[in-house]
Amino acid sequence: MKKLRNIDPATTVIPFGIVLILCILFVIDPEGSGSVLGAIRGFLGDEMGLYYLVIGLSVFFVSLYIAFSKYGKIRLGKPGEKPLYSNFTWGAMMFTSGLAADILFYSLCEWILYANESYISELGSVQDWASTIPLFHWGPIPWSFYATLAACFGFMLHVRGCKKQKYSEAVRPILGKYTDGIAGKLIDVLAVFALLAGTATTFSLATPLLGETVSRLLGIEGGTWLTIAILVVTCLVYTVSVLKGMKGVKFLAEICMYVFFALLIYVFLFGGEARYILETGFSALGNLAQNFIYLSTRTDALRTSHFPQNWTIFYWSYWMVWCVAAPFFMGSISRGRTVKQVVLGAYIFGLSSTFISFIVLGNYSLGLEVHGRLDIMGLYAATGDLYNVIITIINTLPLPQLVFIILAVSMIAFYATSFDSITLVASAYSYKEIADDEEASAGMKLFWSILLIMLPIALIFSESGMNNLQTVSIIAAFPIAIVIILITASFFKEAKRYTDSRGK
Numbered sequence: 001m002k003k004l005r006n007i008d009p010a011t012t013v014i015p016f017g018i019v020l021i022l023c024i025l026f027v028i029d030p031e032g033s034g035s036v037l038g039a040i041r042g043f044l045g046d047e048m049g050l051y052y053l054v055i056g057l058s059v060f061f062v063s064l065y066i067a068f069s070k071y072g073k074i075r076l077g078k079p080g081e082k083p084l085y086s087n088f089t090w091g092a093m094m095f096t097s098g099l100a101a102d103i104l105f106y107s108l109c110e111w112i113l114y115a116n117e118s119y120i121s122e123l124g125s126v127q128d129w130a131s132t133i134p135l136f137h138w139g140p141i142p143w144s145f146y147a148t149l150a151a152c153f154g155f156m157l158h159v160r161g162c163k164k165q166k167y168s169e170a171v172r173p174i175l176g177k178y179t180d181g182i183a184g185k186l187i188d189v190l191a192v193f194a195l196l197a198g199t200a201t202t203f204s205l206a207t208p209l210l211g212e213t214v215s216r217l218l219g220i221e222g223g224t225w226l227t228i229a230i231l232v233v234t235c236l237v238y239t240v241s242v243l244k245g246m247k248g249v250k251f252l253a254e255i256c257m258y259v260f261f262a263l264l265i266y267v268f269l270f271g272g273e274a275r276y277i278l279e280t281g282f283s284a285l286g287n288l289a290q291n292f293i294y295l296s297t298r299t300d301a302l303r304t305s306h307f308p309q310n311w312t313i314f315y316w317s318y319w320m321v322w323c324v325a326a327p328f329f330m331g332s333i334s335r336g337r338t339v340k341q342v343v344l345g346a347y348i349f350g351l352s353s354t355f356i357s358f359i360v361l362g363n364y365s366l367g368l369e370v371h372g373r374l375d376i377m378g379l380y381a382a383t384g385d386l387y388n389v390i391i392t393i394i395n396t397l398p399l400p401q402l403v404f405i406i407l408a409v410s411m412i413a414f415y416a417t418s419f420d421s422i423t424l425v426a427s428a429y430s431y432k433e434i435a436d437d438e439e440a441s442a443g444m445k446l447f448w449s450i451l452l453i454m455l456p457i458a459l460i461f462s463e464s465g466m467n468n469l470q471t472v473s474i475i476a477a478f479p480i481a482i483v484i485i486l487i488t489a490s491f492f493k494e495a496k497r498y499t500d501s502r503g504k
Contacts (some may be wrong), residue, residue, distance in 0.1 A: 046306075048478070049313045050299055055481045056316040057296045060144040062488060063343055066151055071495045072340030076158040076331075083336035085250070091349030092253040093333055097421035098146060098326035099319070100256065101414035103138060103354050104407075105206035107361035108390050110134040112380055119300075119307035131284040131366055134358050136295050137312065139288065139351065142319040146327045147346035149484065151339045152491040153331030160494060165428040167191035167324060167483060173490040187483055188429070191324045194476040195426060198321035199419070199452045206411065207231055212387045213408045217401065231453055237416045239423075239449040246333075249420045256413040260353075263406045264360045270398050273367035280366065281359030317477035323484060329421035339495075365393045423448045 066072060075081060083090065111130035114120060123129045152170060156162050162169045168184035168191075175183055211227040220226070240248070268274055288295075300308050334342045368374040374396055380389050397403050426448045427441075 046303075046309050049309050052313045052316045052320075052474075052477070052481065053297065053299065053308065055320075055484070056141045056144075059148050059484065059488070060141045060296075063144040063148040063151075066148060066491075067340045067343040070499055071492070072338060072343070074155065074159065074339045074495060074498065076154040076337055076339065076342065077335045081336045083334075085333060088257075089250055089254060090333060090337075091345065092257045093250065093417075093421075094150075094330050094345055094349045095353045096253045096256045096414060096417035097329045098322055098350070098418060100260075100418060101206050101411050103357055104260070104361075104410060104414060105209055106134065106138065107357040108209075108365060108393065109386055110137070110358070111362055111366055112376060112386065112389065114307070114311065115377060116381075117305060117307055119305040122305065127280070127366075127370060128283070128287060131280050131359075131363055132287040132291075133295075134362055135284055135288050135355060136292070137315045138354050138358060140292070140347070141296060142315060143346055143351045143354070145319050145323050145484070146330060146350065147343045148488060149323050149327035150330035150334065150346055151342045152487050153328045154334045154337075154342055155331075155339065155491055155495060157332055158335045159498060165328070165425070165431075167429075167487075171483065171486040171490045173493045174486050190476075190479050190483065192426070192429065194321040194480045195324040195422065196452070198318065198324070198476070199422060207234075207415075209387045209390055210408060210411045212391050213404050213411075216391060217404050217408065234412055234415045234419075235449060235453045237412060239446065246424075249417065249424070252413060252420065253417050256410070256417050257353075259406060259410045259413060260357075263403070263410055264356060266403065266406070267364050267397065268360050271364045271367075271396075273364050273371075276367040276371070277360055277363040280363045281355075284359070284363075285355070314474060317474040320477035320480050320484065323480065325422040325425045326418075328425045332425075368393065368396060419449075419452060422452060426452070 085093070111134055114133070115126050115130045120126060120129050120133070156170050157165070162172075166184075166188050168175070168179050168187040171184075171187065172179040178184065207227050207230055210230050214230060215221065215226060268277060271277075295312075298308055298312075300306060303309075330342070330346065334345075337345070365376060369376045374393065376389060376393065379392060380386065383389070394400050394403050394407070423445055427444045430444055430448070
């Protein structure tokens with residue numbers, strides 16, 4: 001009863017109402033709701049695109065400053081306190097708490113989506129740039145959002161000792177008494193909406209691939225209802241895991257990493273493209289390093305290709321909406337580590353795992369195309385079915401059924417670990433006060449486990465799936481970007497006071 005009285009209606013009832021309304025609109029009138037979303041996206045993505053690009057590059061530089069300034073020496077916890085988890089376990093949870101399932105999905109296919117774009121032709125050859133742009137879209141800038149905010153939230157939880165695990169609490173040093181008023185409530189509601197938008201995008205984009213994989217394995221017909229069934233099964237997996245608390249999350253994260261790297265090693269060793277994968281990957285890393293600032297600031301002011309508006313801005317928005325849950329979780333599991341370790345840990349474990357995935361899986365499929373082993377672009381142009389193209393790519397590997405099994409297990413495990421962290425954060429978010437070492441009730445975890453699955457299921461019925469999903473993220477990220485700035489400014493204000501008080 002004590003926890004029931006402690007529930008915050010603003011971060012439970014309002015988000016539930018928003019999700020319910022959106023679900024009804026997407027199911028009853030998918031075309032009309034898609035048109036409205038498209039109009040909003042047209043304004044934010046096209047007219048306000050510079051806003052997203054500036055924030056992305058700025059946060060990246062801020063993350064490096066935090067790590068290597070005097071603030072990087074701050075220990076998250078008591079002086080001399082030891083980390084809660086080993087480096088491997090901590091790194092596994094850092095990587096799998098975010099977009100690991102999407103990283104696996106896009107590693108297989110991202111270059112296909114824009115290999116024929118005029119933007120690639122402007123830059124140079126498909127060989128040079130189709131392998132580089134994915135590393136840019138999933139590279140230092142996206143991971144800087146996590147790295148920066150993980151440090152900020154870790155400081156809030158373990159140094160400031162806040163008992164309110166909310167987005168608004170992270171900006172208290174700036175907002176002061178207004179944190180407990182309308183401004184704070186608005187930030188919290190926006191944060192939960194962004195969390196739900198990110199969840200919906202993640203589930204709805206990659207789950208159809210899992211559906212196709214299961215369809216091939218079991219010999220049953222695929223489609224919408226199989227995808228929904230998989231969503232429900234995945235929901236059951238992460239619900240069982242999250243109800244077991246951090247022990248379940250830790251165990252699942254470790255299993256994820258073993259299965260994930262088993263898949264990468266298999267493709268690398270037995271796909272017949274090992275030399276090409278290594279050489280193209282090495283060149284792509286060099287290409288990214290040489291052109292990082294150019295790619296980060298390219299706005300396409302004359303709109304000759306709309307590439308930054310269609311892709312880069314979407315990816316920055318996508319990672320921003322995930323900044324509500326993943327960095328909060330990263331900060332919470334980082335007790336006993338320094339701010340510098342948190343920032344660099346996000347890059348070392350998260351960025352390196354991401355790059356390895358894209359280099360191995362992406363360059364394997366690109367190698368099939370350039371070496372004439374499979375006409376991937378022709379197949380995609382003829383069918384427009386990205387999921388079927390990925391299945392065809394997997395069929396080129398030895399023992400494809402084994403690969404399908406590993407892929408299915410990997411994706412379900414990645415989804416489960418990602419949504420374990422989201423559920424834990426969102427559940428704690430729903431209380432007016434909760435200590436950083438305290439977990440939400442089983443009932444609250446169950447409530448969020450079900451709520452997180454509702455919008456993705458509704459979005460599957462939408463005919464403009466990809467565009468609507470991108471639009472939801474872009475809309476939700478617009479106000480969240482402002483909050484990210486406030487959180488970072490609040491961290492610097494409190495960190496300065498903390499270090500000054502200790503004469504550091």
